[in-house]
Amino acid sequence: MNAPAAGPAGREHGLALLRGMLRIRAFEDRCYQLYGERKIRGFLHLYNGEEAVAVGAMRALDAGDAIVATYREHGHALARGVPMDRVMAELYGKQSGCSRGRGGSMHLFDVAKRFYGGNAIVAAGLPVAVGLALAQKLRREPAITACFFGDGAVAEGEFHESLNLAALWRLPVLFLCENNRYAMGTALDRTEAETDIAAKARGYRIDAAAVDGMDVFAVEAAVGRAAAAIRGGAGPALLELRTYRFRAHSMFDPQLYRDKSEVEAWQRKGPLITLTTRLKAEGLITEDDFRRLEAEASAEVDAAVAFAESAPWEPVADLARFVYAERSA
Amino acid sequence: MIDPVLPGADSARTPPPAPVRLSYRDAVREALRAALRADPRVFLMGEDVGRYGGSYAVSKGLLEEFGPERIRDTPLSESAFVGAGIGAALGGLRPIVEIMTVNFSLLALDQIMNNAASYCHMSGGQLAVGLVIRLATGAGRQLAAQHSHSLEGWYAHIPGLRIVVPATIDDARFMLAAALACPDPVLLFEHAALYNAEGDLTPGLAAVDIDHAAVRRPGHDATVITYGGSLPKCLAAAASLAAGGIEVEVLDLRTLRPLDDAAIVASVRRTRRAVIVDEGWRSGSLAAEVTTRIVEQAFYDLEAPVERVCTAEVPIPYAKHLEDAALPSPERIVDAVRRVVGGDGSG
Numbered sequence: 247m248n249a250p251a252a253g254p255a256g257r258e259h260g261l262a263l264l265r266g267m268l269r270i271r272a273f274e275d276r277c278y279q280l281y282g283e284r285k286i287r288g289f290l291h292l293y294n295g296e297e298a299v300a301v302g303a304m305r306a307l308d309a310g311d312a313i314v315a316t317y318r319e320h321g322h323a324l325a326r327g328v329p330m331d332r333v334m335a336e337l338y339g340k341q342s343g344c345s346r347g348r349g350g351s352m353h354l355f356d357v358a359k360r361f362y363g364g365n366a367i368v369a370a371g372l373p374v375a376v377g378l379a380l381a382q383k384l385r386r387e388p389a390i391t392a393c394f395f396g397d398g399a400v401a402e403g404e405f406h407e408s409l410n411l412a413a414l415w416r417l418p419v420l421f422l423c424e425n426n427r428y429a430m431g432t433a434l435d436r437t438e439a440e441t442d443i444a445a446k447a448r449g450y451r452i453d454a455a456a457v458d459g460m461d462v463f464a465v466e467a468a469v470g471r472a473a474a475a476i477r478g479g480a481g482p483a484l485l486e487l488r489t490y491r492f493r494a495h496s497m498f499d500p501q502l503y504r505d506k507s508e509v510e511a512w513q514r515k516g517p518l519i520t521l522t523t524r525l526k527a528e529g530l531i532t533e534d535d536f537r538r539l540e541a542e543a544s545a546e547v548d549a550a551v552a553f554a555e556s557a558p559w560e561p562v563a564d565l566a567r568f569v570y571a572e573r574s575a
Numbered sequence: 576m577i578d579p580v581l582p583g584a585d586s587a588r589t590p591p592p593a594p595v596r597l598s599y600r601d602a603v604r605e606a607l608r609a610a611l612r613a614d615p616r617v618f619l620m621g622e623d624v625g626r627y628g629g630s631y632a633v634s635k636g637l638l639e640e641f642g643p644e645r646i647r648d649t650p651l652s653e654s655a656f657v658g659a660g661i662g663a664a665l666g667g668l669r670p671i672v673e674i675m676t677v678n679f680s681l682l683a684l685d686q687i688m689n690n691a692a693s694y695c696h697m698s699g700g701q702l703a704v705g706l707v708i709r710l711a712t713g714a715g716r717q718l719a720a721q722h723s724h725s726l727e728g729w730y731a732h733i734p735g736l737r738i739v740v741p742a743t744i745d746d747a748r749f750m751l752a753a754a755l756a757c758p759d760p761v762l763l764f765e766h767a768a769l770y771n772a773e774g775d776l777t778p779g780l781a782a783v784d785i786d787h788a789a790v791r792r793p794g795h796d797a798t799v800i801t802y803g804g805s806l807p808k809c810l811a812a813a814a815s816l817a818a819g820g821i822e823v824e825v826l827d828l829r830t831l832r833p834l835d836d837a838a839i840v841a842s843v844r845r846t847r848r849a850v851i852v853d854e855g856w857r858s859g860s861l862a863a864e865v866t867t868r869i870v871e872q873a874f875y876d877l878e879a880p881v882e883r884v885c886t887a888e889v890p891i892p893y894a895k896h897l898e899d900a901a902l903p904s905p906e907r908i909v910d911a912v913r914r915v916v917g918g919d920g921s922g
């Protein structure tokens with residue numbers, strides 16, 4: 247981690263990052279509540295604690311870049327600009343949802359935003375990202391593909407096969423490993439003989455570094471540098487973003503595998519606290535700014551919930567639509 | 576702790592044992608515990624089976640009781656740990672490999688099909704893969720397209736595998752031992768919607784086979800043939816049909832490969848009508864196979880075309896109303912039975 251120190255480029259920059267992270271936090275907290283109210287069902291994986299990763303990374307990427315994410319992808323979708331009301335409607339299973347109610351929390355898609363989704367099979371997104379990058383390369387597009395995945399995915403064959411393929415073909419793909427230290431209940435050092443994920447990538451001749459994923463500026467800077475190199479033809483890169491999940495793995499996790507004190511220690515150095523403290527210390531924002539952004543985020547979530555509540559259901563008669571592509575004549 | 580009382584206990588002094596009530600989840604856990612106690616070669620491995628307690632809490636407490644050598648957490652490496660299970664079986668152990676859900680078994684399909692199912696035959700009978708793979712299966716919990724597969728019928732296509740599907744508390748408790756006693760690879764499918772189901776363990780029961788289908792409700796107007804997570808739906812349909820004077824026989828297949836043709840044909844010969852209920856997709860389904868066997872072996876006994884109630888041919892959608900519409904339901908089963916018994920269904 248010998249990257250140059252990164253920080254806010256000014257008040258607007260700081261506010262934009264804070265706004266992005268507060269939106270995700272407010273959204274996730276409301277999702278937790280809505281799950282209790284049975285408005286949201288199925289598996290729900292919340293992103294609390296990891297907001298700096300999605301927000302920092304998306305800000306450093308271009309609108310034309312392709313994004314591949316996991317089942318813990320509300321934050322990525324929101325940071326990417328998928329409208330919050332469409333995301334919430336998807337969690338409600340409504341027709342107005344970004345996947346028309348077919349996908350739910352784990353399968354958010356928005357091709358207009360080049361958001362190639364929510365994938366609920368661990369590591370299954372990596373080969374797809376390699377393919378998107380292959381298309382970008384062969385079509386001589388200036389875009390790259392960013393692929394998010396968890397530390398657990400590193401154990402899957404698809405991780406290794408994808409890294410090798412991307413390196414062999416020098417594809418414009420940026421692998422973004424969100425290392426939150428656990429795959430469900432299994433800590434990284436219980437599943438990996440070599441826990442240095444960047445070192446594994448180097449074994450495939452992929453440029454790799456570890457980044458403090460709790461520091462949104464560090465994430466933004468590292469992703470920006472890596473993306474620029476990839477765009478310049480350097481071939482793939484991997485960043486290991488060290489972060490922590492504050493909530494349970496899903497809504498069914500009794501968290502037998504970690505102590506409360508561990509969670510609390512991480513919460514004290516959480517990404518929102520760190521950012522807010524820093525922006526205030528540097529005189530870029532005031533407590534009033536923070537309160538205003540928080541209120542705006544909460545209002546946006548309220549509006550998204552209202553939208554989802556009143557959105558229509560897909561007719562049952564359309565159950566079998568979209569099994570195959572609908573071609574216009 | 577809830578090992579059933581064996582028959583032949585001192586019945587003169589002790590009253591007949593009271594039935595033990597437990598959940599399907601607890602029954603599977605007891606089966607695991609009993610297997611681990613009975614044979615030091617047995618061990619359990621899979622994702623989050625240990626410290627997490629099993630993703631469906633089935634293996635909760637086993638790590639503390641049996642230790643990390645026999646309750647092994649694995650990395651997310653389905654192909655590798657299933658393959659390792661095969662190798663360990665060849666090496667003289669009795670592995671129980673848990674694949675968290677059938678959805679993730681697709682990452683291990685090569686090992687299951689090309690190795691586990693093939694070794695015996697392609698080695699000219701030298702190798703036997705005495706491996707048990709447990710998998711959660713099924714839809715119905717709004718988990719969407721990648722977490723709702725019912726692929727047990729699909730696995731039943733593969734020679735060399737045995738496919739068993741406990742649907743009752745007794746089978747959840749005792750099928751595992753029968754699977755471990757089998758020298759071949761056995762895939763044991765637990766429908767995730769059953770884990771919370773509660774029922775009584777049959778007093779005195781100490782073992783079950785994995786060779787025969789079982790009549791779960793006798794009847795004479797039609798046979799409803801099913802397995803696994805669809806059994807409760809069929810029993811509910813049978814109860815509501817009975818209120819209208821239609822008595823269906825509900826046959827639980829229990830084992831999907833090899834199929835118990837004799838039981839299927841015997842029941843259909845009696846009732847002359849059949850409805851197959853299968854959570855798999857309709858085309859190329861297990862229901863299609865059962866239908867074909869009925870047509871091949873009992874065609875002239877049939878009074879009506881065989882009906883199938885399967886899952887709509889769509890990747891399972893998240894929204895509840897769409898998922899419900901896609902899956903077999905008691906209502907759809909009742910409708911199908913009414914069609915085969917004819918007319919308004921009054922018999």
Ligand SMILES: Cc1ncc(C[n+]2csc(CCOP(=O)(O)OP(=O)(O)O)c2C)c(N)n1
Nearest residue numbers: 318366367368396397398399428429430679
């Ligand atoms: C191939 C596969 N195996 C198992 C699972 C079950 N599962 C879902 S999430 C998860 C943990 C993944 O951990 P990680 O990659 O670190 O991501 P995180 O949840 O921490 O964001 C597991 C085991 C799955 N979805 N896919």
Ligand SMILES: [Mg+2]
Nearest residue numbers: 396397428429
């Ligand atoms: Mg993780």
